[in-house]
Amino acid sequence: MISVVILGAGNVATHLFKGLNKAKDVSVIQWYNRNLEAINPYKNLVDITSDLNTLKKADVYILAVSDDVIATLSSKLPFDNRLVVHTSGSVNIHDLDKKHKRGVLYPLQTFSKHAEIDFKNVPICIETIDKKSYPLLKELALSLGSPTKRVNSNQRRVLHLAAVFVNNFTNQLYRIGHEITESESTEFDLLKPLILETAKKVQEMSPYMAQTGPAKRNDKKTIKAHLGLLQNQEHNEIYKLLTDSIQHTHGRKKL
Amino acid sequence: MISVVILGAGNVATHLFKGLNKAKDVSVIQWYNRNLEAINPYKNLVDITSDLNTLKKADVYILAVSDDVIATLSSKLPFDNRLVVHTSGSVNIHDLDKKHKRGVLYPLQTFSKHAEIDFKNVPICIETIDKKSYPLLKELALSLGSPTKRVNSNQRRVLHLAAVFVNNFTNQLYRIGHEITESESTEFDLLKPLILETAKKVQEMSPYMAQTGPAKRNDKKTIKAHLGLLQNQEHNEIYKLLTDSIQHTHGRKKL
Numbered sequence: 327m328i329s330v331v332i333l334g335a336g337n338v339a340t341h342l343f344k345g346l347n348k349a350k351d352v353s354v355i356q357w358y359n360r361n362l363e364a365i366n367p368y369k370n371l372v373d374i375t376s377d378l379n380t381l382k383k384a385d386v387y388i389l390a391v392s393d394d395v396i397a398t399l400s401s402k403l404p405f406d407n408r409l410v411v412h413t414s415g416s417v418n419i420h421d422l423d424k425k426h427k428r429g430v431l432y433p434l435q436t437f438s439k440h441a442e443i444d445f446k447n448v449p450i451c452i453e454t455i456d457k458k459s460y461p462l463l464k465e466l467a468l469s470l471g472s473p474t475k476r477v478n479s480n481q482r483r484v485l486h487l488a489a490v491f492v493n494n495f496t497n498q499l500y501r502i503g504h505e506i507t508e509s510e511s512t513e514f515d516l517l518k519p520l521i522l523e524t525a526k527k528v529q530e531m532s533p534y535m536a537q538t539g540p541a542k543r544n545d546k547k548t549i550k551a552h553l554g555l556l557q558n559q560e561h562n563e564i565y566k567l568l569t570d571s572i573q574h575t576h577g578r579k580k581l
Numbered sequence: 582m583i584s585v586v587i588l589g590a591g592n593v594a595t596h597l598f599k600g601l602n603k604a605k606d607v608s609v610i611q612w613y614n615r616n617l618e619a620i621n622p623y624k625n626l627v628d629i630t631s632d633l634n635t636l637k638k639a640d641v642y643i644l645a646v647s648d649d650v651i652a653t654l655s656s657k658l659p660f661d662n663r664l665v666v667h668t669s670g671s672v673n674i675h676d677l678d679k680k681h682k683r684g685v686l687y688p689l690q691t692f693s694k695h696a697e698i699d700f701k702n703v704p705i706c707i708e709t710i711d712k713k714s715y716p717l718l719k720e721l722a723l724s725l726g727s728p729t730k731r732v733n734s735n736q737r738r739v740l741h742l743a744a745v746f747v748n749n750f751t752n753q754l755y756r757i758g759h760e761i762t763e764s765e766s767t768e769f770d771l772l773k774p775l776i777l778e779t780a781k782k783v784q785e786m787s788p789y790m791a792q793t794g795p796a797k798r799n800d801k802k803t804i805k806a807h808l809g810l811l812q813n814q815e816h817n818e819i820y821k822l823l824t825d826s827i828q829h830t831h832g833r834k835k836l
Contacts, residue, residue: 393800416795416803434771436778436793438786447774475771484765485772487807488758492772493779494794495823496751501788501830503743510739516689516730517740517747518784519702523691524748525780529773531693533756538691539749540671545648548671552742560826567822568750571815575756 328466329384331356333399335364337437338413339390345445347371349469356382379404385462386411388431389422397421409459415486419453419479429454429463432482433472436493445470451477451485502561534575541572583721584639586611588654590619592692593668594645597725600700602626604724611637634659640717641666643686644677652676664714670741674708674734684709684718687737688727691748700725706732706740757816789830796827 330352332343339359346352354372359365362376375381387403389396389412396412403410406425415432422428430453437443450467452474454460460476467474477485500521504514527536540548549569556562585607587598594614601607609627614620617631630636642658644651644667651667658665661680670687677683685708692698705722707729709715715731722729732740755776759769782791795803804824811817 393803416806435775436782438782441782447778449771449774451771473771475768477767481765481767483806483810484761485767487810488761488769488772489775490794490796490807490820491754491761492758492776494792494796494827495819496754496776496779497783497788497792498796498823498827498830499746499751499754500783501792502826503747504788506739506743506746510736512732512736512740513730514743514787516704516706516728517743519704520690520744521747521751521780521783523702524751525776527691527693527696528752528755528776532769533752533759537749537752537756539745541745541749541753548648551671551738552745555738555742560822560829564750564822564826565745567815567819568753571757571819572749572753574815575753 328352328386328462328469329355329382330466331358331381331384331387333358333387333389334391335359335361336390336392337439338433339388340439341437341443342388342390342413342433343368343372345443345470346466352466352469355384378402381405383408385409386429386466388413393417397423400426409462411463415482415489419455427454427456427459429459430482431463431467432477432486434485434489445472449473449475451475451482453477453479453482499564502564505558506556506561537572537576539572541569542576544573583607583641583717583724584610584637585721586613586636586639586642588613588642588644589646590614590616591645591647592694593688594643595694596692596698597643597645597668597688598623598627600698600725601721607721607724610639633657636660638663640664641684641721643668648672652678655681664717666718670737670744674710682709682711682714684714685737686718686722687732687741689740689744700727704728704730706730706737708732708734708737754819757819760813761811761816792827792831794827796824797831799828 330346332339347354356373357365358375365374386409389399391399393414396417400410400423410422410426411429411431413431419428419430432451433448435448450472452463464474503517507514556565585601587594602609611628612620613630620629642665644654648669651672655665655678665677665681666684666686668686674683674685687706688703690703705727707718719729758772762769811820
């Protein structure tokens, strides 16, 4: 049985609590948050606290808090030589106070407040400073049903960067699609099946193989017409840059 | 019963044939392609031909061919005053020879050669020059099980442009994610659940509401670190431009 204390009350903390609380061989023995109100709804399921001095002894302390408070919170913990991990894609593992055994459990997924999460769709990247901490963190991630991957600091950084491209930037392209369709009083809804199919396609096929469209086939007439339609200067630049990028990937010359 | 002749042998033509061939109240009476070999496997299911002069009389002729041959092929058809439609997002409806009744059936989806298509996930945008042609094309699209939407030329153009953003450009962001992860010997596979979740999220929620990440929360430290990691100049530019775009959408100042 792995005993766990969770610290923080955001989306990641809440989904981790729910996942770990029903996992076999794991016991969430306490949930800390600076402000008790946020975790009060869970008080019948777990011991809650807002006082770091009352933290119980556990096998692992999970700091699922904002990037900018990880270092401070880890320093304030009133104990040492226990396993303390954060859940961030971008924060250095060495930002955790060196009085602790240190690790990272980085869930490579986007969490919404209300949507239920199935942890089998949440790959968990595990990083540790000392090798001995790894098996316990792996067991913890597996108990959630997550795929796991051991990574080093560079790999975690790069996965977080790639996640910004495929998640935040992709979502911004959806947003631009929304703006463009609304500009002619048509419906973003018409694009939704295409959005889903585009994401499904690369589950089976490389993005390289999946590419189609005017940039790929160097259809200059369509590209020119599209640039003419794009009055928004920023959308115009994004169109040009991504068209160039596709053409470089597929061995065409610059526009 | 609507009688249909399909012209062309690409992905769209083939999926339309398969969909219409099993649709109620539709009879695909003939399939034309310049080169018989491509459609020969279907000769037991439908009359096939490579000779325009043998085309049968039908209620609608669907030109599912490359954009650049639509005009020529429509001129070569040895009849007039019948309903002839193309399936392109970008070709002008007036590119069809004016001797015909003219229309467009634009399926707003990406078609793969081998993957089966469920037409309920293929919105079909319908454009016609004369109003009388519309009900028949709508009936045809509905017989496939597709959602349908009547559009004008501007709306179709704009939908095609938006489709390039959410399909081709998004796929290029996946490709960049692939390149970035491989550069540190980690696995693109780890990003696949995130890619799918990002697409699923906007099925229920606007892209505006779905946005998260360093650009949205103006996390300058992470943005700077990411730009430092991106040695590839083009990826660097794309990062900056899409970060700016997110910040404009969400009311932050330029970097």
